[in-house]
Amino acid sequence: RVGRGAELADSVKASAAHPLDLDRLEANDDNVFEQFRRGDTTGIFQFESGGMRRLLQEMKPDRLEDLIAANALFRPGPMDLIPDYNRRKHGAEPVPKVHEIVDRYTSETYGVMVYQEQVMQIVHGLGGIKLRDAYTLIKNISKKKYDKIEKERPKFVAGAQTQGLAKEKAEALFELILKFAGYGFNKSHSTGYAIVAYHTAYLKTYFPNQYMAAFLTFESQANKVSDWIPYLEDCRRTRFVDPLTRQTRKVGVEVRPPDINLSQSDFTVVFVDGEARTAANGHVRFGLRALKGVGDKAIAHAMEQRAKSGPFSGLYDFTERIPSGILNKTAMESLIKSGALDSLHSRQLRSAMLATVEGALVAGQKAAADKASGQNALFGGPSPAAKAAPVSATGPSLARADPWNEADTLAKEKEVLGFYVSSHPLDHWKPWYNAFATHTAAAVKTAAPDARVVVAAMVQSQRQITVKNGRSAGQKMGILTIEDPSGACECVMFSDCFAKYAHLAAAESVVFVLGRVDFARGDAQIVIDRLVPIEGLPLDGGKLRIFVDEQRLNGLAVSAMERIATLVRTHAPNASSPPTIEARRAAVGDAPPTFPVEIIIGTIDSVAMLAVDPKLKVVLVPDLLRSITKELGEGMVKLAGGVALDKVEKQDRPRWSKRRAGGDDDE
Numbered sequence: 001r002v003g004r005g006a007e008l009a010d011s012v013k014a015s016a017a018h019p020l021d022l023d024r025l026e027a028n029d030d031n032v033f034e035q036f037r038r039g040d041t042t043g044i045f046q047f048e049s050g051g052m053r054r055l056l057q058e059m060k061p062d063r064l065e066d067l068i069a070a071n072a073l074f075r076p077g078p079m080d081l082i083p084d085y086n087r088r089k090h091g092a093e094p095v096p097k098v099h100e101i102v103d104r105y106t107s108e109t110y111g112v113m114v115y116q117e118q119v120m121q122i123v124h125g126l127g128g129i130k131l132r133d134a135y136t137l138i139k140n141i142s143k144k145k146y147d148k149i150e151k152e153r154p155k156f157v158a159g160a161q162t163q164g165l166a167k168e169k170a171e172a173l174f175e176l177i178l179k180f181a182g183y184g185f186n187k188s189h190s191t192g193y194a195i196v197a198y199h200t201a202y203l204k205t206y207f208p209n210q211y212m213a214a215f216l217t218f219e220s221q222a223n224k225v226s227d228w229i230p231y232l233e234d235c236r237r238t239r240f241v242d243p244l245t246r247q248t249r250k251v252g253v254e255v256r257p258p259d260i261n262l263s264q265s266d267f268t269v270v271f272v273d274g275e276a277r278t279a280a281n282g283h284v285r286f287g288l289r290a291l292k293g294v295g296d297k298a299i300a301h302a303m304e305q306r307a308k309s310g311p312f313s314g315l316y317d318f319t320e321r322i323p324s325g326i327l328n329k330t331a332m333e334s335l336i337k338s339g340a341l342d343s344l345h346s347r348q349l350r351s352a353m354l355a356t357v358e359g360a361l362v363a364g365q366k367a368a369a370d371k372a373s374g375q376n377a378l379f380g381g382p383s384p385a386a387k388a389a390p391v392s393a394t395g396p397s398l399a400r401a402d403p404w405n406e407a408d409t410l411a412k413e414k415e416v417l418g419f420y421v422s423s424h425p426l427d428h429w430k431p432w433y434n435a436f437a438t439h440t441a442a443a444v445k446t447a448a449p450d451a452r453v454v455v456a457a458m459v460q461s462q463r464q465i466t467v468k469n470g471r472s473a474g475q476k477m478g479i480l481t482i483e484d485p486s487g488a489c490e491c492v493m494f495s496d497c498f499a500k501y502a503h504l505a506a507a508e509s510v511v512f513v514l515g516r517v518d519f520a521r522g523d524a525q526i527v528i529d530r531l532v533p534i535e536g537l538p539l540d541g542g543k544l545r546i547f548v549d550e551q552r553l554n555g556l557a558v559s560a561m562e563r564i565a566t567l568v569r570t571h572a573p574n575a576s577s578p579p580t581i582e583a584r585r586a587a588v589g590d591a592p593p594t595f596p597v598e599i600i601i602g603t604i605d606s607v608a609m610l611a612v613d614p615k616l617k618v619v620l621v622p623d624l625l626r627s628i629t630k631e632l633g634e635g636m637v638k639l640a641g642g643v644a645l646d647k648v649e650k651q652d653r654p655r656w657s658k659r660r661a662g663g664d665d666d667e
Contacts, residue, residue: 020203020207027063032205033061034241035239036067041053041201042238043231044200044201046071050446052070056070059086065109068190072190077183078183081112085109095107106118114180114185115184115185117188120135122173126160127155138184156170207279209282213269217267217287229419230486233442235252235254236251237251237252238251238252238253240280242280253284254284256270256286257286258285258338260344261311263340293416295331314344315345316364318344319361320363324361324368333357333416338413348403352401355398356398406428410422410425425508431625432535433456434637435544437455437512438452438455441457444524446524453516454512454644455484457489459480459481459505459508459509461507462507476495476502477492477495480493489525490525491527501528512532512538514529514538515527515529529644537620541643544597544618544640547635547638548564549633552633560632564631567627571621572617573617595639596612596614597616597618
């Protein structure tokens with residue numbers, strides 16, 4: 001038995017196809033179809049749009065034929081048939097019986113005529129019309145050549161009657177054919193699309209890091225930054241699936257900032273020392289080619305030097321190993337601002353590296369000159385520049401410079417990358433805004449029309465327009481582009497709103513955006529009702545709902561609950577308040593609003609609500625929610641039942657409401 005097992009293993013090993021040999025695939029892998037059923041189709045050919053994702057989630061495809069049909073159905077005209085297809089597929093509606101020939105040719109699509117080939121087969125098989133003439137009929141239908149269409153009608157009806165179909169039903173079927181044939185899609189085309197889609201989904205399912213690295217490389221070179229940045233958020237949702245157990249190993253393709261010692265010119269998968277080189281491991285590194293101001297020659301020489309002589313040890317080592325004619329000041333500044341040289345010194349020393357650039361480039365030129373002339377450096381002697389400064393393991397010391405604050409660091413990253421990569425201005429506020437936000441910028445695009453949304457975002461740009469007509473003629477309105485880590489979204493501020501909140505809509509402002517989703521211009525926009533500073537309260541009323549997940553806390557739930565209780569009592573207005581609350585009270589000049597507390601505890605087999613004294617209320621401030629999030633994890637605290645603050649006339653509103661409304665001036 002053991003010998004037979006070894007023999008079989010050797011046979012499999014010898015004959016096994018390469019795992020990326022797509023020709024060997026059979027389109028029956030349920031792990032791959034599960035990706036389609038989730039709508040997790042970023043980077044999947046022909047299946048990326050929001051509408052297509054919704055179709056997949058409703059259709060729940062489990063065979064290649066479903067993907068073929070989805071491609072053909074998702075276009076004007078056939079879209080009306082999608083609900084019929086889905087209901088019949090899932091047994092919620094019977095497949096209608098028309099005639100044996102019709103039923104045979106439409107059985108694959110549950111009685112729905114989806115493809116041109118189906119129409120041709122029915123016209124030929126039931127109506128007795130030659131295939132060549134059936135093809136001509138389809139073309140005439142699509143071109144609306146009614147005189148030629150009507151010539152074929154009596155032929156079809158007569159032929160169908162000879163096959164046992166009543167004249168009235170034959171006439172009705174011909175009318176149905178006229179409707180279907182006008183927009184029927186070619187099945188051979190749809191099949192080709194579906195096969196490519198299945199192959200790409202297979203690669204994404206079993207090689208998520210490698211697939212997304214290739215996908216980001218292509219998208220970053222083919223599109224504007226604003227078009228492909230949302231894919232970074234999609235990376236965070238990509239699942240790693242165990243091919244045998246079908247269990248999710250982990251969630252999220254990690255895309256790390258560029259690193260001169262790890263990155264390639266394109267996005268690539270990197271494994272740290274000692275990490276197993278499997279499809280489940282590794283991370284994606286940002287490609288150096290995406291940096292503004294760094295030429296291909298400089299990148300190529302850096303890759304060559306790294307392969308030849310090992311990683312770079314410091315700023316001076318880098319400038320001395322790259323030819324001075326290729327590496328200039330602009331390229332160096334871009335590398336530093338993007339964070340690509342952080343591994344040489346540190347993120348905190350970016351300002352010092354930038355202040356040292358000119359000296360490092362001069363040292364590099366001197367080293368090259370010495371090497372060319374055979375002097376000094378040929379024998380390993382230190383250069384004059386090295387003698388003038390203390391030498392460390394990474395070369396001469398960096399110039400002294402005040403470190404950049406976080407905002408400046410991120411702004412410079414965006415300057416050369418087009419977006420934030422190591423962090424985002426919103427990250428500092430995440431525990432706070434998670435309690436109020438209903439959507440991300442990306443999620444707005446798939447929200448229902450007129451849905452009310454609260455989005456925490458940074459204003460990317462503002463464009464003012466003068467209203468030309470109507471009661472607001474001559475007044476200003478604003479078009480904003482907002483962004484968060486998930487992507488960007490366009491917003492509209494009509495004149496009344498713009499007059500009140502324009503001061504909060506300046507570029508780089510971080511705010512809560514409250515409004516409704518509008519599709520009047522095609523793509524989703526937010527029609528803004530109000531803007532609120534990110535540190536303010538965008539919602540009023542409701543309860544502070546705290547979730548305690550026993551499994552997530554892994555046996556530490558009791559101690560965490562004790563700390564949460566202390567935090568809640570401390571932030572009650574009648575408690576000894578921490579400085580943050582005192583400062584807030586002083587700022588608003590009056591007592592801020594308070595919120596009752598609701599605590600929900602989840603165990604392995606039950607969920608329970610903890611009884612909390614209804615008189616206990618807390619003041620909501622960012623520090624409280626940060627502390628709770630630190631104890632319980634992200635997403636474990638939410639304001640439930642809150643509503644957008646109403647517009648209150650100045651004489652009726654309490655003093656603190658002005659601040660909560662985002663500094664709304666009545667003048």
